[in-house]
Amino acid sequence: DVKVTQSSRYLVKRTGEKVFLECVQDMDHENMFWYRQDPGLGLRLIYFSYDVKMKEKGDIPEGYSVSREKKERFSLILESASTNQTSMYLCASSFLPPRSGEYTDTQYFGPGTRLTVL
Amino acid sequence: GDSVTQMEGPVTLSEEAFLTINCTYTATGYPSLFWYVQYPGEGLQLLLKATKADDKGSNKGFEATYRKETTSFHLEKGSVQVSDSAVYFCALSGGGSQGNLIFGKGTKLSVKP
Numbered sequence: 001d002v003k004v005t006q007s008s009r010y011l012v013k014r015t016g017e018k019v020f021l022e023c024v025q026d027m028d029h030e031n032m033f034w035y036r037q038d039p040g041l042g043l044r045l046i047y048f049s050y051d052v053k054m055k056e057k058g059d060i061p062e063g064y065s066v067s068r069e070k071k072e073r074f075s076l077i078l079e080s081a082s083t084n085q086t087s088m089y090l091c092a093s094s095f096l097p098p099r100s101g102e103y104t105d106t107q108y109f110g111p112g113t114r115l116t117v118l
Numbered sequence: 119g120d121s122v123t124q125m126e127g128p129v130t131l132s133e134e135a136f137l138t139i140n141c142t143y144t145a146t147g148y149p150s151l152f153w154y155v156q157y158p159g160e161g162l163q164l165l166l167k168a169t170k171a172d173d174k175g176s177n178k179g180f181e182a183t184y185r186k187e188t189t190s191f192h193l194e195k196g197s198v199q200v201s202d203s204a205v206y207f208c209a210l211s212g213g214g215s216q217g218n219l220i221f222g223k224g225t226k227l228s229v230k231p
Binding site for chain 1: 154161
């Protein structure tokens, strides 16, 4: 079974702190994603990465950065946490589509980190 | 751009009732369609998927059929259980080459005994 793990289930930080959220997957997936989930807004894509050291902005990248130094690990960084970044953060991974042939585009999710910024 | 619209909740049903959660989409090309489920306090799990028109995805008694003519992928279950209480997300594989998914806003289902 695919396993995606996140470093913390619950996290409480203070405004202005630098926050690191870690995600690790064990399926050799090329793609990794960070979403935030808020009531009434569903899932919104923050950043994704399709290879080591590669990153692409999603729909709401402001206030966040990411790091992908190893294929299995994708980190989300809040440089200076603010109260409006209080949310549930979900990491996911999937295979990268090949140039031809069939593939599975299913994303596999971690359990989430509920971050509260005071 | 591509988008997913699903019925707003919350939906409250009695045990053994019939469930339908509507999902419609707009997309260029031929996306795959997904239903994910999120149980309380957990991440999302894939419930079922369909990769082409007229395909039916099914799992745990849930079904959904990829209808290209109506651009829909409605989720159904004939007899819900209390354990089905969760948030359900419809999604499609987005444009571009990186395998992104585009999600609906989610529908919360509560099943009462």
